[in-house]
Amino acid sequence: MSEESRFEELNILKEIAELLNEGTDSKTVLSEVLKKLLHLTGLQTGWIFLIDEKGTHQLAAKEALPPALANHNNQRLCEGDCWCVNRYNSGKLNMATNIIECQRIENAILEKAGNTAGLTHHATVPLRAGNEKVGILNVGSPYKTHFQKEELALLEAVAFQIGTALKRIKLTQREQETALISERNRLARDLHDSVNQLLFSLSLTARAGTELTDADDVKQTFSYIQDLAQEALGEMRGLIWQLKPQGLEIGIVSALCGYAKMLGLTIDTKIEGISSIPGKVEEALWRIGQEALGNCKRHSQVSQVTLFLKISSDSVTMTVQDQGCGFQYNEELEIPSFGLKNMKARTKNLNGNFLLTSKPGHGTEIKVYIPI
Structure with a gap:
């Protein structure tokens, strides 16, 4: 390797390290x-799977996929199992390794699903931070059927950096979420202790003014x-509830029941299952439920609502x-209100499904499904 090539390789490795050290969006x-890793190694194609604790993989990055893998919005990579994912989930993939053949490519050839651009094999590298595994890096090139030890060692070194960076990003996001909750709680306390008390004092003063005067026009003004x-007190209580829902610490149902009571609604709850709900999902359900109950109060013309949680x-x-x-409401048209x-956006952000059903004279149903 020439000195110039060696310098370029080191420069690319430096750029990769900087990206992984400074990036905030995984x-x-x-x-x-x-992209930089493929340029560094001279390989053409690559993709990265992130794999959760349940063994479910998600396509997180891709580069120069052949049509057979890229068709239908990368469907062949997004769905189904393959040898590398199965090895990862079974605990047999612990270091960079040659995969004899790519099962997804092999299936595409058998099904005549498109041009594979000569790609038949790929190297597979687990992404890890210490003992914690988070996914898989796959790289390959047309007609390349074997990877040298030096190539695998380089891929493994970069993959370890990727795994460490992913853990750092996850921890940073968790810290930001904690800081956001803390700020909401602080703002809720400040509103309760200042603006809420001032409005309460104003209400008492106006009431006293009504009792102290005999002039009808003054009485009407104070009234x-x-x-x-x-009215402002009611709005303020609702705002404080949005910032810091009372009861969420002991469950989403308790929080929504308390919010419904605050709105003057009678709520009938039905619960099925006892598994705990992750914090992000519980927060989203609270915000969605709060909006749904608010809509019922404002628009339904009834005070009875049913909440079902499964x-x-x-x-x-x-x-x-x-x-x-x-x-x-026509589900084929755009949702009519902000x-x-x-609510739909919050659901989609957690890879869930949002279903709205409504018909004049027959009420409204909002159904949210979120994987956990």
């Missing part, structure tokens, strides 16, 4: 690192001020239903 980091203060080992389903006036769009 998918962006993985995509950029994969109007009192009504406004009471929890299993791998998913949670929440249904909020009322028998109110309903509205005309609140409903926000």
Whole structure:
């Protein structure tokens, strides 16, 4: 290797290390690192699977996939098992290794699913941080059927850096979420101790003013001020609930029941399953349920609502239903309100499904399914 080539290799390794050390978005980091790694090794194609504790893989990055793998939005990589994922899940993939053949490519050839561009084999490297495994790095090139020890050692070194960076990003995100919750709690306390108390004092002052005067027009003015203060107090309580839901620390159902009571709704709850819900999912369900109950209060023209929560080992389903006036809704058209769009977005962010059913005179049902 010439001195110039050696310098370029070291420079690329430095760029990879900087990306992994400074990046904050895992998918962006993985995509950029994969491009640089392929350039460094002279390989053409690569993809990265992130694999969760249940063995479910997710395509997190890809580069120069042949049509047979890229067709239908990378469906062949996103679905089904293969030899490398099975080895990883069985605990047999602990170091960089040659995979004799790619099962996904082999299936594509058998099914005549598109051009494989000469790709038949790939190297597979587990992504790990210490003893914790997080996924797989796969790289290959057309007609390349074997990887030298030096190649595998380089891939393994970069893969270890990737695994460590992914753990760092995950911990950083967790710290940010904790800081956000802390800030919400602080703001809720400040609103309760300052603005909420001022509105309460204003309401009492207006009431006293009504009792101290005999002039009808002054009485009406003080009465109007009192009504406004009471309305503002109600809005403030709702805002404080949004920031810091009382009861969420002992469960989503308790929090939603308390919020419904605060809105003046009667709620009938049905719960199935006893598995715990991850914090992110519970937070999303709280926000979605809060919006659904608020919509019921504002639009349904009824005060009775049903909450159904079904929890299993791998998913949670929440249904909020009322028998109110309903509205005309076509699922093929765009969701009609910002609140409903926000509920759907929160669900999609957690790879869940959002279903809205409503019809004039037949009430409204919101059903959310989220994998856990």
